[in-house]
């Protein structure tokens with residue numbers, strides 16, 4: 001009380017994993033004041049993770065909404081869906097919407113996620129490449145992949161979303177080509193030896209690889225619906241569709257430069273508080289603690305969005321009740337699990353070559369594993385791993401695959 | 417009514433596997449075929465100053481209070497059963513993404529032929545009607561029991577869980 005804002009609502013921007021976890025935590029922590037949500041999407045929240053499964057035909061559309069049996073709507077007093085945010089005024093504690101309305105807030109949570117970007121990809125006059133994030137993106141891509149058999153698709157980008165899009169293409173029996181700027185796929189998370197084996201497994205499953213290449217031109221011919229794609233090595237190839245999965249940027253266009261401390265995302269403290277008073281951030285917009293490097297950075301994963309959202313929600317509830325928040329965000333480490341067909345790739349921690357590190361490369365039972373240790377007196381400390389396995393028909397993995405969570409925890413615990 | 421939970425006392429466990437067999441029976445698990453066991457019995461050597469002793473450990477999902485698998489699941493397949501407190505899998509919603517496996521420090525999630533995750537559900541279908549979980553009911557030594565949550569808080573199970581984590 002006393003700051004003049006407490007009768008104003010808590011306003012949550014976005015309605016994805018981070019926002020919903022925050023809303024649940026707010027209410028679970030006893031906040032019973034007004035709550036407003038603004039999202040540019042439909043009122044029914046979807047999971048971006050599920051979009052590729054829907055595109056590939058593995059799940060029906062209605063399964064893309066994982067909160068459908070949780071009555072989130074009953075926790076919200078004012079739901080503004082399909083609304084764009086124009087700007088926020090952190091001094092005045094106001095959110096300005098594109099429709100001209102102004103919403104005052106007591107506390108604000110920015111949880112607007114991220115959007116795909118395609119740096120350096122040439123624009124075509126008439127052809128709009130696909131991306132994969134929203135349900136609209138998924139609908140459009142799904143429609144294209146089922147339009148006719150063996151659609152020729154170029155997937156540009158070889159990290160998590162690129163490989164997920166590739167998997168959806170293979171599920172739809174498309175002729176898929178995977179394009180990457182680097183010499184190897186999964187550049188940020190895979191050891192080169194593992195990446196090389198992964199690439200071979202993809203080729204064995206009918207994927208064409210174009211690595212260390214970029215696209216210099218895309219042209220759509222007037223009389224047939226295919227694109228001529230010109231690569232930097234001079235090759236020209238025809239594709240029916242192009243999917244761009246080259247990276248994402250946080251949705252923060254409504255934050256005026258200088259008003260909140262930002263680098264790639266919004267910098268947050270242990271309770272998801274930003275540098276602006278009463279403004280919190282969580283999920284793919286937030287630069288939070290990566291315990292492995294000690295740095296603040298975005299690690300855009302579902303698990304992190306949920307944990308950060310919950311932390312923000314309970315911190316906001318505490319502050320609204322005049323208490324100090326008590327449940328800090330413990331931080332995270334980079335981690336990843338990806339499937340393409342029967343291939344499973346899991347990684348966590350750091351795989352980079354550094355002084356004082358040793359690499360244990362193992363090949364057993366059709367698997368390839370790299371365990372990275374930091375040399376210490378006594379036992380060496382595990383700091384990262386890659387496991388690449390072909391999942392057997394009966395689904396029963398090698399015990400190493402079953403233990404990925406234990407390895408991840410071992411790495412995490414070594415830093416905290 | 418007080419809430420109950422599964423407790424494990426390693427001092428009493430003789431490693432007889434009755435719990436694992438009762439679990440397979442309860443869940444119709446055909447381990448000769450494709451079935452995956454939800455409960456595992458391990459035998460760990462514990463070295464003290466002048467003796468080595470075998471400690472038997474019966475372990476299945478711990479249904480953690482702050483269950484990391486729940487937070488990691490992007491498809492809504494994992495849910496907490498409010499009445500029993502059990503973390504349950506709705507396999508029809510599971511996409512087999514292994515996010516739960518990456519999150520669980522105990523190596524509990526296992527994946528079957530259909531790619532979906534399978535694990536112990538603390539027999540919530542039994543406990544709902546006042547029966548004990550099958551493993552606790554069968555345990556001949558009382559190592560596994562279904563006890564009051566407050567009693568369990570200081571039990572060997574929670575201490576064991578913390579050590580593992």
Ligand SMILES: Cc1cc2nc3c(=O)[nH]c(=O)nc-3n(C[C@H](O)[C@H](O)[C@H](O)COP(=O)(O)OP(=O)(O)OC[C@H]3O[C@@H](n4cnc5c(N)ncnc54)[C@H](O)[C@@H]3O)c2cc1C
Nearest residue numbers: 014015016017018039040041112113283284300301302305
């Ligand atoms: C295809 C794909 C596969 C993925 N697979 C995995 C995976 O396997 N494992 C994993 O951990 N992560 C995965 N991710 C990443 C994961 O989806 C995200 O990390 C997570 O969803 C982030 O949650 P969030 O709440 O921060 O953002 P989002 O879920 O994107 O939610 C953002 C919300 O903000 C709204 N919004 C955006 N801009 C505005 C605006 N200007 N105004 C108002 N509202 C706005 C959006 O409509 C949405 O409601 C994947 C992502 C994609 C795209």
